[in-house]
Amino acid sequence: MAPTSSSTDSPVSPVSPYDALLLVSFGGPERPEDVVPFLENVTRGRGIPRDRLEAVGEHYHRFGGGSPINDLNRTLLDAIRTDLDDHGIDIPLYWGNRNWEPYLGDAVARMKEDGVRRAACFVTSAYSSYSSCRQYREDLAAAAVEDGPRLDRLRSYYNHPGFLAPVVDAVVVAVADRPGARLVFVTHSIPTSMNDGSGPEGGAYLAQHLNAAAYVAHRVATVTGQDHPHDLVFCSRSGPPQVPWLEPDVNDHLEKLAGEGVGPVVLIPIGFVSDHMEVVYDLDTEALATAERLGLDAVRVPTPGTDRRFVSMVRELLVERAAVERGDPVERISVGGDPPCWDLCAVECCPNPWGEKPTVGGVA
Numbered sequence: 478m479a480p481t482s483s484s485t486d487s488p489v490s491p492v493s494p495y496d497a498l499l500l501v502s503f504g505g506p507e508r509p510e511d512v513v514p515f516l517e518n519v520t521r522g523r524g525i526p527r528d529r530l531e532a533v534g535e536h537y538h539r540f541g542g543g544s545p546i547n548d549l550n551r552t553l554l555d556a557i558r559t560d561l562d563d564h565g566i567d568i569p570l571y572w573g574n575r576n577w578e579p580y581l582g583d584a585v586a587r588m589k590e591d592g593v594r595r596a597a598c599f600v601t602s603a604y605s606s607y608s609s610c611r612q613y614r615e616d617l618a619a620a621a622v623e624d625g626p627r628l629d630r631l632r633s634y635y636n637h638p639g640f641l642a643p644v645v646d647a648v649v650v651a652v653a654d655r656p657g658a659r660l661v662f663v664t665h666s667i668p669t670s671m672n673d674g675s676g677p678e679g680g681a682y683l684a685q686h687l688n689a690a691a692y693v694a695h696r697v698a699t700v701t702g703q704d705h706p707h708d709l710v711f712c713s714r715s716g717p718p719q720v721p722w723l724e725p726d727v728n729d730h731l732e733k734l735a736g737e738g739v740g741p742v743v744l745i746p747i748g749f750v751s752d753h754m755e756v757v758y759d760l761d762t763e764a765l766a767t768a769e770r771l772g773l774d775a776v777r778v779p780t781p782g783t784d785r786r787f788v789s790m791v792r793e794l795l796v797e798r799a800a801v802e803r804g805d806p807v808e809r810i811s812v813g814g815d816p817p818c819w820d821l822c823a824v825e826c827c828p829n830p831w832g833e834k835p836t837v838g839g840v841a
Contacts, residue, residue: 490566492799497569497588497596497626498791500557501581501613502550504574505754509542511577518576533715536758546753547577549782550601553751556783557791564792571596573620575613581620589625596626597795598837601750603635605818606667606675606682611827614836621837629802630838631794633818635685636692636811639790640750640781645696647778648745652701655741655774659706659734660697661727662690663764664748665755666711669721671830677823683709683723685815689747692813709747712759727760728767735771742768744777751782 492498506515512534513527520530537544550572558570569591573584588596598617602609610633617628634640652658664686675682686709694707710730714722725733727744734742744764746756760777768775781787793810800807801820809817821840 491796492566492568494802495595495597495799497571497593498795499584499596499598500550500554500572501598502574502601503546504577505544505546506537506577507543507547509538512537512542515577544754549751549753553783556788560788560792575616581616585620585622585625589622593626596628597798598628598630599791600630603633603640603750604682604685605633605827607671607827607829608667611836614838615834617837618835628837631798632820634790635689636813636815637790638810638812639786641689641693641812642786643781643784644693648693648697648743649700651743651776651778652705658741658743659739660694660743660745662707662709662745662747663712663727663760666714666723668716669723672723674828677826686747688813688815713755727764731767731771731773735773741774744775746780749780751780756780
């Protein structure tokens with residue numbers, strides 16, 4: 478619904494009361510010398526020895542000593558700016574990372590200097606869990622400054638068509654030359670205890686991924702006229718072996734499929750919004766090497782990245798939340814049967830396994 482105005486008032490901006498949009502991301506190193514310090518930021522307080530960090534750092538050194546994530550965010554920012562301009566929305570864009578430059582704290586400080594009073598925050602993570610939602614809310618709270626802007630996290634979007642429609646199209650292309658292909662949806666593993674606490678009622682991380690995967694598989698079947706069996710598997714486990722994490726690992730699952738005589742496999746990074754390190758190493762490097770060793774015909778489809786529908790979704794979520802904050806009626810879009818995600822998180826939602834910290838975007 479269009480913003481209303483009277484004959485004497487200026488038209489209400491479709492993004493009022495927000496006067497800035499903040500892109501919030503994980504961050505990543507861009508030089509070899511930054512890799513271990515970055516990993517120390519990511520794992521601070523968890524007792525992971527330096528030699529383990531250096532071993533993980535070898536993943537980055539295989540790609541020139543850096544992660545593609547910052548360049549991907551720069552490209553996404555440019556695309557969001559163009560989309561906002563094309564729709565007549567004049568609002569400044571900022572960018573801050575949790576774990577590497579540009580840091581959230583610096584971005585929020587710049588917003589204060591620029592006179593920003595209230596910012597909507599788009600997080601490049603689509604699902605509910607401590608590491609994919611609440612931790613971002615904690616870091617936003619830690620970045621807040623006295624008399625600085627209020628920070629509102631835009632809702633999670635795992636079941637928004639702007640996120641899933643590009644995935645559907647990518648899979649349709651991949652299966653066109655692979656009749657009967659098995660669809661293997663892949664996401665980042667987390668401890669089972671973290672999944673159990675995710676969402677307001679627990680289990681949301683796994684449930685949301687299963688919902689997204691089922692929707693994509695259904696849409697692919699509708700478009701192609703052929704059903705494709707599908708599975709949800711995991712990558713990037715990093716915890717000690719005695720702590721249970723979500724399974725199966727993608728490589729173990731490929732071994733199983735090969736043993737069952739399964740034909741072509743389409744790897745679908747459903748847990749990721751762009752082709753960052755977990756995709757280019759865990760899938761493009763490790764998983765595809767496993768498939769080649771096993772003689773499986775496997776292909777990995779692209780993430781949404783800067784697909785126009787994903788970029789438009791950022792604007793749509795901003796306009797939607799602005800309308801909610803103004804008290805205006807608004808259509809909240811979702812697909813796959815689950816309702817749209819909540820704007821404000823319940824107090825008990827996605828608890829911090831290491832102890833409670835202040836957050837933004839929660840129910841008072």
